[in-house]
Amino acid sequence: MQKRAKWTVITLVLIIAALPMFLLFWLMDGDDFAAVDHGQSYGNSIYKNHQGGVYAAVPSNGYYRLDQADPASFQAFDTGAFDGRQAARDQRHVYCGNQVLPDLKPALARYLGNSYFSDGAATYFCSMHSVRNEELGMLDEFWQKILYRADAGPKPQTYLYPFVALPASARPYRPLLDSELATDDARVYYRGREMPQAQPASLRRLPAGRDGDVRPSDDFFADGRRVYFHEQLLPLSDDPALYTFMVGDLYRQPYLRDPRDGMVYVGAQPFDAAHAPYRLLNEQGRHVYHALFATKDGIYFYNTQTRQVERAGDDPFVSGAYIELSPYVYTDGRQTLFLRAQESWARSSRGSGGGLVSRSTLINRLEGAPDGNWKKLGAVYHGFGTVWQKGDTLYYLDELGPTQLVSNSIYQILDRGTADFLLRSQETRQITAADIRKLIRGGKLAVPQHEAVLEAKTRYRKVFSIF
Known part of the structure; x- marks a missing residue:
């Protein structure tokens, strides 16, 4: 009896533990995306006709069925451009994505341009980009997903094409410039807002x-x-x-x-006017995660998480005598500074669930370099970087960046054959980013000795270790 009770308890625990996973898969399997995607398109729009029903594709959320739409009279606006494909009409309504634009008469509605639609009396901005529905809370979304999967409710509107009604005007609206602007020649609206x-x-x-x-x-x-x-x-x-x-x-x-x-x-x-004037340090962005600004009081950056302008530290370029060897490497003849982008990730085993913890932009000082001036030997084909010599040491100054899995802006070249291969690429035109990564993995390009002198950091989450 004790053995049977033991296995009963174990079975119940396993079932309870597995229920959230089954629920997750059940909720994720609720969209028949592939079937609708093979439906008949309405022109170059986001709309499809599938088995006699009209569907709107809302990016990040799949397809929504337009239950109120009339398939026989449904048609996209003939805009001749990508902009405008997010709206359509039938004999009953005008639609922005899968939502109805109130008070807009479909027979008179026309596309103005710049994502604006009007029937001469009512005018709307209907964005060409979907956004997350901020009015839908997480708990409401979760409950609506359960109802939707059980065929007891509509699909939750997690993402949508936002729209804004413009005020009535005696003068007709028209698009302005080639941005999301419109005007009645008295007022100007950006994305529908004055x-x-x-x-x-x-x-x-x-x-x-x-x-x-x-x-x-x-x-x-x-x-x-x-x-x-x-x-x-x-x-x-x-x-x-x-x-x-x-x-x-x-x-x-x-x-x-x-x-x-x-x-x-x-x-x-x-930015804080007390620290002005601000001078941008890094115009190129492949080896940085922050825009760095030098002032008389130090280096500042904008933290996207705190939404504040923060001080990273003292300005190591304060002498003003630095020249640029590459967009990320600088020297004043005595020392060499370089920029580096760095990420920190948590492992799920640390009790945090894993994920991105922080991003940093560092200013590092090159250490152990030989005496002598920097001499440029040539450029690498495709603008990948440049090859330099300082004393008897060769260096590769990279311009690819972490998105190409090249994490440092400066590498020491450890043999002459590697330098020749990089320099010869201008003639052979036979080099790829994969070749650079292979040289790094093979130890032909090595990260030189260096010391961090400044760090701009944005934290995305806290990590707690479990002991």
Whole structure:
């Protein structure tokens, strides 16, 4: 009896332990994505006809059935462009994704451009990008998923195409510039939200730089008097010298710098004016996880988790005599400093569940280098990097970065054959990023001795060790 009771308890424990996993798989298996995806497309839109029903593809959330749609009269807007494919109409409604745009008459509705739709009376901005539904809480989403899988409720709207109604206007709305702007020639709207006091006739996109390329900004605008981040008015006046930029792949960190006072803004958030002027250290972004700014008080960076501008430490470039060997390596003739991007990950065995813990951008000092000046021997094909000599030592200065699994911006070349292979690539054009990784794994390129002098760190989670 005791043995049978023991096995009964063990069986119950295993069943209870396995239930969450079964529930997870059950919830994840609720979308017939592949079947709908093979349905008939409505033009170049996000919509499909599958077994007589109309479905809308909402990125990150799969397909939603439009129960209120009329398949016989359903049609996409003929925009001739990617923008506008997120909306459609039938004889009853106009749709933004899988949602109905209220009060918009389908027979009169037309695509204006820049993601705006109007019937002459009502006008809407319907975003071409889906976003997470912030109004749906985690518990509500979980419960709705259970109901949906049990055929007892609709699919939860975890992601959606957001839309905004513009106020009624006696003048017709029209698209402005080639961004998400519209105007009635009196007011200007960005993604459906008014830009206060903006002048449509003089509004322009500010120049934006990224990795040496300059193009019109998607985030910052000016009208000759005022400056805006999206629809938000910034506390500075317009000037031809205003410059916006992003560093590398830090897409959610659009910066603006005002050369008149050296102030910097990340989005609509100003840096602390007490430390201005700010000078950007690293324009290229492949070996950094932060944009670093030098001031008279040290090095500062924007922490995306705390949403604050923080001090990383004293400025090691304070002498001002440094020259750039590569976008990430600098020397003043006496010492050499280089940038490095670094990640910290937790293992699930540490009791944290695993995942990204932090990202850092370090300024390191090269140690043990021989005396002598730096001499450039040549470039590696495809812009992978450059080869240099200092004394009798050879170095490879990388420009690929961690996204190509090359984690350091400077490597010591340990044999002449490797240097010849890198330099000869300009003639042979026979080199790939995999070749660089192979040289590192094979010990042909080695991380030189160095010391960290400064670290900018963003923490994403805390890790607790279990002893």
